[in-house]
Amino acid sequence: MIEIVKKIGLSCLLVLLGGVVYFFRLERPVEMLEDVDKKETVLQKDARTVPVVRVHVAGAVVNPGVYEIPVGMTVMEAIAYSGGLAPDANLDKVNLAKMVGAGQRVFVPFLKETQSRSRSHKSARILVQPIAINQVNRAELETIPGIGRKMAQEIIAYRQRHGRFQSEQELLQVKYIGKRMLEKIKPYITFD
Numbered sequence: 001m002i003e004i005v006k007k008i009g010l011s012c013l014l015v016l017l018g019g020v021v022y023f024f025r026l027e028r029p030v031e032m033l034e035d036v037d038k039k040e041t042v043l044q045k046d047a048r049t050v051p052v053v054r055v056h057v058a059g060a061v062v063n064p065g066v067y068e069i070p071v072g073m074t075v076m077e078a079i080a081y082s083g084g085l086a087p088d089a090n091l092d093k094v095n096l097a098k099m100v101g102a103g104q105r106v107f108v109p110f111l112k113e114t115q116s117r118s119r120s121h122k123s124a125r126i127l128v129q130p131i132a133i134n135q136v137n138r139a140e141l142e143t144i145p146g147i148g149r150k151m152a153q154e155i156i157a158y159r160q161r162h163g164r165f166q167s168e169q170e171l172l173q174v175k176y177i178g179k180r181m182l183e184k185i186k187p188y189i190t191f192d
Contacts, residue, residue: 053102057082060089060108074099078106086110132192133171134164144188151176165191 052068055078062083069081076096079085090111100106131140133155141152154175159165162173168186171177177185 053100053104055081055100055103056105058105058107060086060110062086069100072099075106079108130188130190133189134159134191144185146181146184151181167191 051071053071054066054068056066057078058064061079062085064082067078067081069078074096075094075098078100079096085091085108088111090109093109094107131144133141138149138152138156141147141155142149147155151174154177155171158174162170165171168182168191171182171185172179
């Protein structure tokens with residue numbers, strides 16, 4: 001019987017101790033204070049102060065603007081302070097793990113609808129079959145990764161002046177195409 005009382009007493013003591021630990025570990029609401037003497041803004045959390053930096057978050061975010069965030073935060077956390085990402089945000093252009101510094105501008109670019117359609121069109125075209133470089137128009141040439149409007153125009157102009165391309169090496173005569181570019185586009189073209 002005494003052992004049962006000891007176990008119940010020990011259990012009650014552990015529950016009480018757990019409640020005390022839980023109570024003191026609760027997060028208190030963060031309050032913004034301005035230290036007038038130092039002219040430095042700090043976050044006060046319990047009795048500790050955390051220095052902050054001002055960061056400009058812009059672009060494809062929910063609420064663009066200037067935010068005060070704790071020192072040592074990442075770009076991803078700064079974006080979270082601004083309400084998160086807009087649906088058309090292009091995260092491929094942003095280093096989310098980079099630490100944010102005082103006065104820094106964090107810019108999240110937008111996806112361009114025409115660009116995304118063009119990319120998906122390119123991908124579909126590449127997966128189906130290579131392009132016959134002697135038979136396609138400018139728009140079709142632009143579906144090859146690395147070939148833009150100017151290079152496509154130069155390929156067509158060369159083809160009109162000199163006739164059909166007979167080999168890969170002939171492409172080196174086209175303005176803007178060097179050995180590296182030729183290596184890049186080779187898998188996507190044929191000479192039919």
